[in-house]
Amino acid sequence: MKKLLALVLSVLMLAALVTGCASTPSSGSAPAADGSAPAEKRTIKLGVLAPLTGTNAEYGKGFEVAMQMAVDKINAAGGANGYKLELSVKDSKGDQKESSDLARQFADDEEVMAILGDFTSGACMANAPIVDEAGIVQLSPTASNPDYAGMSDFCFSIMGRQDGEAPFYAKYILKKYMGAKKLGVIYINSDWGKSCYDNFKKQADVEGLELVETVSYVQDEKDFSSLITKLKAANPDTICIMDQGAVPQIINQIKSSGWDIPITTLGPGTSQQLIDLCGKNAEGLLLTSPFFFDPADADITAWKDEFVSKAGFEPTIHPACAYDCVNLIAEAIKASGDGEVTRQTIRDNLAKVEMKGVTGPIKFNETGDITRQYLICGVENGKYVVKEGFDYSKE
Template sequence: MKKLCALLCVLMMLSMALFANGNKEEEAAKAEGFKGIIKIGVLGPLTGTNAEYGVGFKIGTQMAADRINAAGGANGYKLILVPKDSKGDPKESSDLTRQFCDDSDIMAIIGDFTSGCSMANAPIVDDAKIVQLSPTASNPKYAGMSDYCFSIMGRQDGEAPFFAKYIISKYMGVKKIGLIYINSDWGVSAADNFRKAANEAGVEIVTEVNYVQDEKDFSSLITKLKAANPEALIIMDQGAVAQVINQVRAMGWDVPLTTLGPGTSEQLIGLTGANSEGLILSTPFFFDPQVPELMAWKTEFNDKAKFNPTVHPACAFDCVNLIAQAINSCGDTVTRQGIRDNLARNEYTGITGPIKFNKDGDITRAYLICQVENGQYVVKKGFDYSAE
């Protein structure tokens, strides 16, 4: 009984401390001229294999919040972001999502990075009736799982077929491909959609292998792939692509390499060096040197992150602006439901392009073909390539 009473006292003191801190934030915001504060939860893998992308989320979202607050806030409210480390683990992500849902100050959630984490959270946000807007989840099943689930990356039933039909078959002229992919919700979806499109394009997958999250040694899988003698190898993942590339080259295999997942990640080039020379990939967005606004954004991000951005933090940046636009449309009373309803019907043009949600809550993207040349990414074909 004494232990229980002590525990209750600790919890009560913690709650009072959190309440007092919340009041201080509210009072400070009002002193700055805001109506008050609105908090947004941010979920991403700040540690682990995909930490580059989670850190990118954290920095990209804060860049957006800083700009919005400097311009007077969202509907007069100061936006405060609450970032949490999901570690790329669905269970961890779900536990953090429940915490956000139980906190009445959290009005929306941005994240998570992977489709697996976002899908694990879908029934939780559905019960709580709070938006989960993922910058990057691309499993076609994700957004349709709940009226409160949204994503702006585009879907794997769009990108994977583009990869098979236009990058592998048309651009590279390859008819026999080897496939290695991560065995996750995202990886399985990407592989499934790629297989179907490859078959339609007359591309034979001569062999395929998969691996689990945090795998380190790919030698036996690479040996199997090499024995099938494919004309090129496609890697479907985000975090382990660099390790796979390095181990392929360490085994003396000079097969042409392609990858679906990491976008134009500068860290990928940094981790692979000359091993990634010639690497071909798809991306829905590229920092065009001819657009000063994009270059300024890239420079600001790099100054804060100490690495160059991919499409992923750019999408995270756009997500905050989408939520802010939805808050602006709420009028005098900002609610979780109001944010959801306005988000679903509003249109927005961000740094990653035009965003208009379909009935499922995700969007259709067009894709560029990029290649690593002399240690940097260059655009080889534009958004209109599939229409040629």
């Protein structure tokens, strides 16, 4: 009888031990009976899509550096509601198919709770059906095609939309500031480029601006000489370039052809790489930007200095948006409180987040993107300066 009793007690003790091990808290674990937070919370993995190689590599590297800066700061402060964040960065090469293949890998990985990126609107739009089916957020720092965010409840962007920036470019830089009349336009033939051009042309027509010649090119084009010859033959008074990565090459090839004409651009923002690659050829360039690193702002300057020390180049708004995206996801995780953190809760909480980031106030529209205002910036003596502030479009 004693042996039987001892055997029963041993079995009960083993069952209790197994039960105790199985109840170790993890992501979404209920709080303890006393209301305290779970003893342990696992790391939350975020997938990152960025063009680390190719024409837009400057922007992809900026994504990687800025996002890791945000993760390091969040984790050093105890994580997002106790959850540590971890980045899984993959090189999309600026290619839509590559981006979609990688997005599918992230979607199929249950440990990845949200996707940050990609850089181009075209890649993000190609990924939209994938993230929609998987029910995982794709939060892009830079996609600005107005059709992108509305493609899925899981698609978000914080750059602002081309149906806001492109009309500003036509109305306030070209018409009001420059007094341009006859335009030569060269743009990248991509989803972003076509959206940019279409929204620009609508406003140009309203402003009475004449597009005397329009040419386009495909991703990774290197030789623009024939397009420049065609533009020059139309005798415009101003050139408009719509792209990100190829802008320095186009500017340099225009200048090396001996053509002295005012040049404007929509897309690259205040890219330091553009100045580095163009040198004196960039002097007088005018462009739009929703953000500028104000040297009088100590916090912004400290952020910029840290970025430069880690990236080795000056930031544009693009890495600043990437930094803000990580913090937006962290806020969405925090909003779950003691409840379970899932892909769906991150999506639902993200849609309601209001935050002041490095790039200013962020509040999503119903479609999942935001509305921004724009500055007119230019290159003077090898540096970017603000030519007209946000109030210029209100006068």
